Amino acid sequence: MTSSGPVSTDRETRAFPWAVVAIIAAVGLVLAGALIIWRSGLFVATLDADRVVLGQARSELFAPEVTVPGVVIDMTNTALPSSESGSVSEIHFRNGDPVTSGEVVLLLRNPALEREIADSLVRLGRDSLAIEAQIADLNRRVSDARSQLREISFRKRQAETELERNLVLEQRGFASPARMARLRDEVAFYAAEELDASNVLNAARLDADRRSERLNAAQARLERLSQSIADRLDGLAIRAPGDGQISGLALSVGEPVVAGDVLFTLTEGRPDRVTAQVMESAVHNLSVGLNARLREPHSGELRIEAIDPQARDGIVDVRLIFVSAVPGNLRAGQMVQVAIETEEPRMAITVPFGELVGPDTVWVYNDQSGEAVPRAVRVGRRAGSRIEIVDGLSGDETILVSAPRPVDGLSSVRIRARANP
Structure with missing residues (x-):
């Protein structure tokens, strides 16, 4: 088998x-x-131009940022020292009271200063009267010399007119030689008198100019003395230098005060700083002096003023001061978002940040072909709405930032131009 x-x-x-x-x-x-x-081309998508977002790569100064929450604070406290010594005579406000700029918070009394000022005012009044009398005397001398010159000139013109009339009579034989001689002597006399009066007027004017300079200087000194007296008197009235709230006022009526003593503190209520809360792990990238800015909807430029050396629950307080005008819509205690630079600005290639940018690819758009193709890149750090491209892209290329549908697995994306209506 x-x-x-x-x-x-x-x-x-x-x-x-x-x-x-x-x-x-x-x-x-x-x-x-x-x-x-x-x-x-079956792995190629075609998208309308009005449904995609293109962005331009550019080479620019770039500073990586970290965005953190912050709170607006007010540190505009002004200590008010006394400019004069004395004793407190009146107190118009207490701690916690709001005041407006220029309001008198308290009054001081200084009898010695008041007597000194009274004596100075008497001397000031006497000297002012003396200067006014001298100025009036100068003006009177000039006025008298001018009036005398005007009178003599008038008489001279009369004598000249009479002489001219008699010259006609002399030619016709009706004027005696004696009369003609007297008229000529009279004209010569008034001409000499006119010259003397003119010299007197010029001398009075020169003397008035010279003495006016000295008098004006004396008047200026008196005005400065008057202003100094007014300032010292005003120094006894302690006024608020701005709007705010009184604090630190510990004086009572009758208490002595020495010039330079701090009388109270005025909290002006203007936000001028922001305290940002930064993760402890990110603080090593920060240093005093680095720039920062408020994120939308607010705007404003800041600079790091101080970094708290102690962390609380993994959070470090970073104090920033405004270096630009403080936005008028900010108030103390308001929460804001702060973008802080983590290093000094440097040149880098950046692109707009979007869903199609990174982590290791960007879609580069060719305007001639109307297509975008993927390209491998190395992405760096982000700053606001832009992100750094460390390698793989030049500073003059256009990229696809976002699209209405996923593009994973595609070889290219065609951008269809918008049809003309």
Whole structure:
């Protein structure tokens, strides 16, 4: 009896290579089909231009930022020292009271200063009267010399008119030589008198000018003395230098005060700083002097003023001071978002931050072909709405920032121009 076992085994052995060949052929057909599909553009998406966002890469000064929460604070406390010594005579406000600029908070009394000022005012009044009398005398002398010159000039013109009339009579033989001689002497006399009066007037004017300079200087000194007296008197009335709230006032009526003593503190209520809360792990990137800015909806430039050396629950307080005008809509205690630079600005290539940027790819758009293709890049740090591209992109290329549909797995994205209406 013949066995059939070995024949079946040989048949299976001969069929195995053909199965492998069939599998390889099938895989090849699949790959070839995929390649044909790839080249035919079946892995290419077409999007409308008005539904995508393009952005421009550019080379610019770049400073990485960290955005943290902060609170607006007020540190505009002004200590008010006394400019004069004396004793408290009146107190118009107490701690916690609001005041407006210029209001008298308290009054001081200084009898010695008041007597000194009274004596100075008497001397000031006497000297002012003397100067006014001298100025009046100068003006009177000039006025008298001018009046005398005017009178003599008038008489001279009369004598000249009479002489001219008699010259006509003399030509006709009706004027005596004696009369003509007297008229000529009279004209010569008034001419000499006019010259003398003119010299007197000029001398009076010169003297008035010289003395006026000295008098004006004396008047200026008196005005400065008067202002000094007014300032010292005003120094006894302690006024608020601005709007705010009184604090630190510990005086009572009758208490003595020495010039330079701090009388009270005025909290003006103007926000001028922000305290930001930064994670302890990020503080090592910060240093005093680095720039910062308020994030929208607010705006304003700040600079790091101080960094708290102690962390509380993993949070470090960083105090920033405004270096630009404080926005008028900010109030003490208001919460804000602060973008703080973590290093000095440097040149870098940046692109707008979007959903299609990173972590290791950007889509570079070609304006000539109207297509965007993926490119491998190395992404750096972010600052606001832009992010640094460390490698893989030049500073004049356009990228696809966002699209209305996913683009993963595509070979390219065609941007279809908007049709003209």
